[in-house]
Amino acid sequence: MANGNSKILTAEQEIKIRQPIEDYIGNIQKKIDSLRVDGTDKVVALQNHIDGVKKNRTITKEEKEKRIEKERAELEKAKEVEAKNKDEIKKLISDAEAYLKAHFDKEYYQKVKESCAAEKVVAKENYRKRVEELEKEHQQIISKLSDHQEVKDEKYVYKNRLFDAKMELEKELQQIKDRRHAAYTYKYHLIDMLRMSKFTFLETRAQKLENYKYTFNRRAFFLQNGLYIAIIMIFIMLCIITPILKGSPLLTYNNVLNILQQASPRMFFALGVAGLILLTGTDLSIGRMVGMGMTTATIIMHQGVNTGGVFGHIFDFTAMPLGLRVILALVMCVLFCTFFTAIAGFFTAKFKMHPFISTMANMLVIFGLVTYATKGVSFGAIEPAIPNMVIPKVNGFPTIILWALAAIIIVWFIWNKTTFGKNLYAVGGNPEAATVSGISVFTVTVGAFVLAGILYGFGSWLECARMVGSGSAAYGQGWEMDAIAACVVGGVSFTGGIGKISGVVVGVCIFTALTYSLTILGIDTNLQFVFSGIIILVAVTLDCLKYVQKK
Secondary structure, eight states, X not given: OGGGOTTOOOHHHHHHHHHHHHHHHHHHHHHHHHHHTTTHHHHHHHHHHHHHHHHOOSSOHHHHHHHHHHHHHHHHHHHHHHHHHHHHHHHHHHHHHHHHHHHHIIIIIHHHHHHHHHHHHHHHHHHHHHHHHHHHHHHHHHHTOOOHHHHHHHHXXXXXXXXXXXXXXXXXXXXXXXXXXXHHHHHHHHHHHHHTSOOOHHHHHHHHHHXXXXXOOHHHHHHHHHHHHHHHHHHHXXXXXXXHHHSSOSSOHHHHHHHHHHHHHHHHHHHHHHHHHHTTOOOTTHHHHHHHHHHHHHHHTBSSSOXXXXXXXXXXXXXXXXXXXXXXXXXXXXXXXXXXXXXXXXXXXXXXXXXXXXXXXXXHHHHHHHHHHHTTOXXXXXXXXXXXXXXXXXXXXXXXXXXHHHHHHHHHHHHHHSHHHHHHHHHHHOHXXXXXXXXXXXXXXXXXXXXXHHHHHHHHHHHHHHTTBOOOTTTTXXXXXXXXXXXXXXXXXXXXXXXXXXXXXXXXXXXXXXXHHHHHTTOOHHHHHHHHHHHHHHHHHHHHHXXXXXX
């Protein structure tokens, strides 16, 4: 036995204890393979060949039909052989699996696992001894030196030797880890051959769990999830503190619905800006888009004649049917928001202008125009029947959540199932490579801004219905920070081309829940901004660290 430890197996010993399993399963596999030659194997080969003939454009239709007809006749024969041998193959597979269940773990895997554990202990002990030796040698050499530079050089050499020893330990530990993983997965390799890659649900889960443990890296895990863990801990603390200070629990059914209700319009803004962050951009004008959309929607859906004017003109939409006013408000919100985002997108794409500048210009223009046109007044309430038309509550459940869910599904589909979505990731990851691949960076960039504008329009319209109006130019201040923060917390990277819709959803829910919790506790709004700023800073720092690690 290696290193005098009875539990440690040499490579030859491991092969020896595995040999009976290989022989037994190997003999069964040969019988199964022979039964599959004229059956299953031939069926698969003929089906692939038929598919190839169907796609072949170099032969005539008549020739295709002739070949397909001939091969289908052979296919039927092969299926008959497959059906004939099915029960025998099933019996052989059951025999092999019963043998694996009885012998693999007890006679092979557990022994390898114990060997790896013992090897790990030996490797760490050898490393400890090596460090002690290096320390002793270092102290002996230092005691003989008097020159400052020589002492400095020796310390440098000592550090390098320690680093080498550490790397050697890491290498040994990885080899041990690889050995144990290979032993574990060998069973599934045998099952894969027996069943032709058909695993049960539990077997698939077991393999995924093993692969996760095998590839797990503590540093990468905390870089990826450290912020989530911290936020969850803060939220748990808030759940504990709230009943003590306020006398009622935080996570009640009504509170959860209130959080989701508040998060729903914000989801639209986060989904919109997420596409721009994916392109290494941002949007500083979201808050002003909200104000413009809220003002527009309130004017059109206002209860009675508007009390305020736009450029001195008083609008009266009371003659229009209520349903038409709701639709008109939505269309105008989408048009206005899309118009301004398209302008920002054009300047960003055409002149390589950073989105920070183009959207900041948008922010100033929108706020200036809306404030000047409306004199900064609030336009009051909308028709009270409209919220029940647009976002009714069904048995206390706010259906505004369903609007957000629909937006999530649509944007997920665009990002993951369309050419535009794939191009979005490509341009965000490497615009030069995307250009070489024939992707129009201009079209993708403007398209991302237009999509954002549509989502902003929908979001501001829904917010107007949720708040029953009260539109003004000042409404939505700071919402851009919430949307951007939600995306960053959700893992949409400012380095470009990295991000998932699920992350955006989680980010919005986290931020809304924290804001709601702090509000219930009576924390000043200004301090909530401080809290949001710290979260953004930490999230971007972790994102940058992940990027540096990959580099």
